[in-house]
Amino acid sequence: MVEFRNVSKVYPDGTTAVNDLNLEIGRGEFVVFIGPSGCGKTTSLKMINHLEPATSGSVVVNGQRVDQVDPVQLRRNIGYVIQEIGLMPHLTVGENIATVPHLLGWPRRKTRARTMELLELAGLDPAVYRHRLPSQLSGGQQQRIGVLRALAADPDVVLMDEPFGALDPITKGKLQSELLDLQRTVKKTIVFVTHDIDEALKLADRVVLMRRGRIEQMGTPDELQNAPVNEFVRTFIGEDRLSQISPEGPVDTLVEDAPLVVRPTESPTEVLEKLEELSRETAQIVDARGRWRGMVYLADLLGAERARRETIDGLGRSDRKLYASEATVRDAAELLVDLDSPVPVLDDRGALAGVITNGGIARLTVSRLTRGGATA
Ligand SMILES: Nc1ncnc2c1ncn2[C@@H]1O[C@H](COP(=O)(O)OP(=O)(O)O)[C@@H](O)[C@H]1O
Ligand SMILES: [Mg+2]
Known part of the structure; x- marks a missing residue:
């Protein structure tokens, strides 16, 4: 078909x-x-x-x-x-x-x-x-x-x-x-x-x-x-996904879609409204060419709004990030322990692959604990 x-x-x-x-x-x-x-x-x-x-x-x-x-x-x-x-x-x-x-x-x-x-x-x-x-x-x-x-x-x-x-x-x-x-x-x-x-x-x-x-x-x-054919499948599918994630394994399995992606040309107020709607405190900035331009925080947006900045261009912070091709689960865990906000994950071309969050890891744990239970 x-x-x-x-x-x-x-x-x-x-x-x-x-x-x-x-x-x-x-x-x-x-x-x-x-x-x-x-x-x-x-x-x-x-x-x-x-x-x-x-x-x-x-x-x-x-x-x-x-x-x-x-x-x-x-x-x-x-x-x-x-x-x-x-x-x-x-x-x-x-x-x-x-x-x-x-x-x-x-x-x-x-x-x-x-x-x-x-x-x-x-x-x-x-x-x-x-x-x-x-x-x-x-x-x-x-x-x-x-x-x-x-x-x-x-x-x-x-x-x-x-x-x-x-x-x-x-x-x-x-x-x-x-x-x-x-x-x-x-x-x-x-x-x-x-x-x-x-x-x-x-x-x-x-x-x-x-x-x-x-x-x-x-x-x-x-x-x-x-019968998973390799380690990646075993980790992704496995009943014990979480316990089998090795600290030295790739971060792939932990990456989720970023909940909010915005353009550098948007105004602080527009982005604040979107954050409020989603009850979030950070957004990922991606430009028209698909390149990641940093992660912007609620506090910085509020400051920019007070200062009447027209756009959020330049407000993104880009020091805290991981590259999907080389980062390990341990790298992600270390960043998350330091600061409880999403960790952006980039591909080799600098495009945003997604984010890793404490919430996402918690959901993995919960779904593992509840698997086989009631599914509504
Ligand atoms: N219009 C586009 N232009 C350039 N790259 C794109 C476009 N759409 C998707 N991509 C890239 O292609 C890859 C696959 O994307 P996609 O099919 O949306 O993945 P998925 O649905 O599995 O999350 C990603 O690296 C993504 O960034
Ligand atoms: Mg998709």
Whole structure:
């Protein structure tokens, strides 16, 4: 159904995001891409619906190379769900779900019936929810609608990029279970991206574990857990992930996506508002060319706001950082013990790979302690 044949992706700035990927995904299969931040998951997904063209090799969907079909036609047959949901705020739930059927010119009656059917499948009473606006729904409900919208025109393939990444753990667990139930009915070919190993093991027929643009191992959740091919997989997947992380091991497994990335051209006030919304005290500054320009602290932003600085350019502190290619877990631990704020991790080109936080390490511990327990 979806096939990668020797697919590589090099971005214009020279970053190799995906390196000679070979993978065949069968009809009705639920495949989960997982791996550390920056390993090429999103890029791989976007090459399926040709949002990002491959630099070499070919991506084939339903027997056709994606660079040889009309992209509009292609995308109508491929549902897409992202973390940011992307519902149209001025359209009702019903209208949002009907987006693609509408574009396809379905008769009103057929569209309405399909909308009702999907809402019912997701356990949302159509009479109650169809006419609501997205702003009248909780985050979890909005993300359910995002999933239904992707399914509306009955696409062959559904792509999901960390769709539940922004939800609290309980809502997340519920939506995961619902998605599995839904999949039993609709039997789509699903390609799902996450960096949450518990999510991957719960959802996947097959897990594709990537690192630095390549597949490190793929197989069923059992295969990866029972027969990891190397130390990296063992650490990433292993039941005892945390206890097996060696102090001299690479920091990869600890790196998470930075919660807030801002541009040097933003004003102190804008950044302060974003920090407040996320209840954070630091943001990572990345310029238009993708280079990391330091980490900015709440206190410095408040000072800059009082001094009426127009932008945060130059406010980033860049002395405290690690390079993914050489840093060890011990290096990260030493920095975190000194100061309880995120440690930025850079790749060799100076781009931000992500951050390491005390919170992230605590979550690893908790998920290890609770694994096998209730999953909502
Ligand atoms: N538009 C872009 N231009 C340049 N580099 C990019 C672009 N998008 C992603 N990258 C880089 O490609 C690599 C893979 O990114 P991505 O596919 O987003 O990873 P993931 O989804 O696994 O976190 C990273 O090094 C990232 O910085
Ligand atoms: Mg991504």
